Every structure is written in C-alpha cells, then in structure tokens.
Amino acid sequence: MKRVTLGLLLVLGACAPAAPAVAPSSPAASADPTPATPSIVVTEAMGSPHVGEGAPDFELPDQNGKLVKLSAARGSVVVLAFVASFCPFSKAEQPYLAKLAQDYAGKNVKVIAIGIDEPEADYRAYLARIPMGLPVLRDEGSKVALRFTPPGAQPEFTDRKMALVTSNLVIAPDGKIRFFTVLDTVHFDAKLIQLRRALEQVLAESPG
C-alpha cells in the first residue's frame, strides 16, 4: 500500500511543469484579468534593494528645479516609478501614472517619477507628452537608478540601469520597500493595477 502511494507521488513529481506555476488570482477579482501578484517581484534572490529592505535615499531636482528628497517623505506612502522617454512600455504607463497621482492627491501618498538616463531634450519630451501633476525627477548620469537596480534583475543587460526602466515601487511610511516590480512584457500592467492594490494595502495598514 505504502509503495503504491509513493509511486503515485513520484509520478506526480514527474508531471510537475518545469515553468513556475502562475500565481492564482483571487476569486473576488475574477472580472479583472490582472493576476493578483506580479510575476517579476524584486525579492531577496535578486539582491539589494528588494522588498522588505529600506529604500536607498536620494535627492534629485524635479521639472521645476525643486530638489526632492526621499527621506523627507517619511510618514507618507511613496510611489516611485522609474521612467524613460524612449521605452514604449513607459510611454504606455505614463497616463496611468498621472492618473494615479491625481487619484491619491490629498491622501497621505506621494507619487514620484524618476527619468532614467535621459538627455535634457528627451526628458523634456516626456514631460511635454501629457500634463504630469507629479514630480518627475531628472537623474543625470543615472546615479540614483543604478543604486536601485538589483543585480539579479535581467542579468544579461550590460547597461545595468536599463533593467530598472518601468520598475515601480511602493515605499511604506517607515521607508521600507513594500512593492517592487521590474517589467514583465507578457503580463504588462500598463494600468498599474497591481501597484494600486499594493498601495491600498499599505494605506490600510498605516492610518493617518
């Protein structure tokens, strides 16, 4: 009897698909095809920074020349989006990023975009595309972007900062990273649905 059960388990093991299983979506969200969990989450396996760690601090100028410092936003939830004018995925996300900032204005949320590796003209072109009611920081030389790029994200990219283009983070009021994804081209979430879910969760845990 025991032997038969063992055999059954072995067969089941042999059948297990090589590819990781798709994260099950919650039944409540059945109308929304976006999976509950993004498939490329920056976890410890990718190296630092990752979900659960403190976000590296930075200070960069926004489109009006005003310096924005991440640590100055302690006590608020911060949404951080790494954007690039040349990237079609970034372009597709741009209106939804502007909408996100609009929807959460007046709540304890700061939405910040950081332009990666942008010559001045390209950075201005990104800003000119649609009205952006949020700070879009200019990261000259990509020094900040490089500090946020986990070594295990797209390790084939020799230009490391490129692995961070279209990455989105949610940073809790204590400065810890709660949500951090890099681009998933197959399950591309232009509408930032997964980010909004994570944001709601963090807000629910930190009243005020």
Place this chain on the structure above:
Amino acid sequence: MTRSAALAAPLAALLVACASARGESRLATWDRPGLGGAVRPEMGSPRPGEAAPGLALPDLAGSTVSLASMRGSWVLLHFTATWCPFCDSELAHLGKVAQAFAARSVKTVVVDLEEDAGVWRAYAAKHVDPAIIALYDVTGASAARFAPPGAQPSFDDRAQAVLDATLIVDPAGAIRLFLLPDSAHFDPTFRAVSAELETLVPPPTVSLSAAPCAAKPGGHTEAHVQLTVAAGFHVMSNRPSEPTYIPTRITLESNAGTLAGETQYPPPTLFRIADRSISTFAGTIDVRIPIDVAKDAAAGSRRIRGLLRYQACTASRCLFPASQPFEVELVVASPSPGA
C-alpha cells in the same frame, strides 16, 4: 489489495497524462511550456499559421529587400531597436543562429524600428553579424502590420508592439512561430527559436562535401569526399548484406583528360536489427576516388561531376533510395618549363 487496485486506475490515468504532456510538439506554439511570449490566436491577425504581412524595406546598402522575394526559403525575422536593452543582448546570439542555419537555406532578417537611418547604420556596423540581412523601418508602418491588435494593446504606436518579436516564416510565406518578448523568461541566446528551427528545418539526412584536388599532367591524384549521415540514420554500405539492399555508390565521371578509378570506401559499420547485423555506413565517412590525369590534359581548374546514390534508414523505417549530384574541383598544373 482492493485499495491498491483502486489506486491503479488514477495512476494509469496520470501516466497517460504525462505521456501527452511530454509530446510537446503536438501542442500549438502558444500552449507550449517555454514559449511564454508566443502570440495567441485570440490576439488577432497576423496569427501563427496565417500569411506573414508584406514587407519591403531598405538594407544597409540602400537596396529594397522584400519578404516576398524570400519565398521558397525559411525566414527568421526579428524586430529590433538600438536603444532596446533586450534587443541589444540578443543580437550577438542572433548572428550565431543565422550562421548555424544559413547552411540549411534559412535567411535571417532583422528590422530596426522607427530610428534615424544614420543611427541604425552606425549601430548595425558594430552589432549586426554579416550573416544577417539588416533592414530598417523608419516610419514603423511595415512593422505595425505585424502587430496583432491584442499584443500590447496599451501601445498607441503599433510598431512598438512587435519590438523584439521573433517570427519563423515558412517557404510558402506562412508564420510558423511568432514570439513576443518575455522578460520573465528572457533568453538572449534564442534557445527556444533554435529548437523550433531545428524541428522545422532539420539537417539533411545525408550530405556530401568534396575537397579540391590537384595534379600535374600525366600525374595521379585522389578526390576526397566526405559523407555525413544524420544522427539516427544509416545508409547501406558499398557491399550490403542483402542483394535487394541499395548499396552506397559514389562515382566520378571520366572526361577528356581525366580517368576516374575505383572508389575506395572505409570499412562498414555493423548495425544490429533483431538477431542479425547488417553492413552500413553511419556518421561521417571518408571516401577516396583515384584520378589519373592525361599527359595532354589542359592546365587550369576544371570541375568533375560525380553522383552519390544511397538509401537511408533508421532502426524502424527506410526512406526512398536517393541520388545526389556533386562536383570535385581538379586543378591541373601547367607543365613545368623544360619538361
């Protein structure tokens, strides 16, 4: 005992399920594990199985190259851009794939999307292997026709929806594989595409190459012919085990000035079928054919025609007997002065 029997049925069902899961080639490309970025039929046209849209774009020399002109060949088509980090990581490997499959008449084409021609030319000179046909689509209008409506529906610029996409187009112009980039399983080495090409455009069962040879007038030489039999196949040897089997024969014509001798074959490989062994050739074998050059043979290079005849079999089946012509280059030296 009864419980064991009750378990046996689901066990058998599982075994059957496993067997069909292993038969991946029977699954459509979009349902196959390992092809995460495959275009699915519900994304709309062009789908795998449908005709590839037309494409006529300038190459690096400025000549227009069309996909239609490649009918009759397999085409590996890839969309790229100089700023795209996925594309950049892949291009070096695409050159290797292009080289590997060029011998099987597969044409590899890259199309740069929506960039200044000068930017593309400078980049292509450094990053695109000469085995690749490098085209560019400044407006993206041609590339946009390749974008199924359901592929990246959030992109207004439809050409960008196929950026970094890879297609295999068959000799009749139909799409056989259509992969969009899959950043979660990024493989810049094109492993999945190469495996697909390997299945769609298998190596020839038997191939032959002949090295050039040289001799003086009145002299003697040997033509060296190499025969390669694909893995899993064998051909009958020059002395088959049964009179009804087709022997392998490699012969050269005798022409004015040259006389071909008897072909020298290597020892056979014994292939076991049931309770006996048959005389075959397998893998790569070297064959030599002596050539006598007449004293009055004209100096210079000439091509001597030859013919290969064989029947290839696997352990379980045989293909029809086949013939394949070939040529050997013979260089006859000028008579030495004073001779």
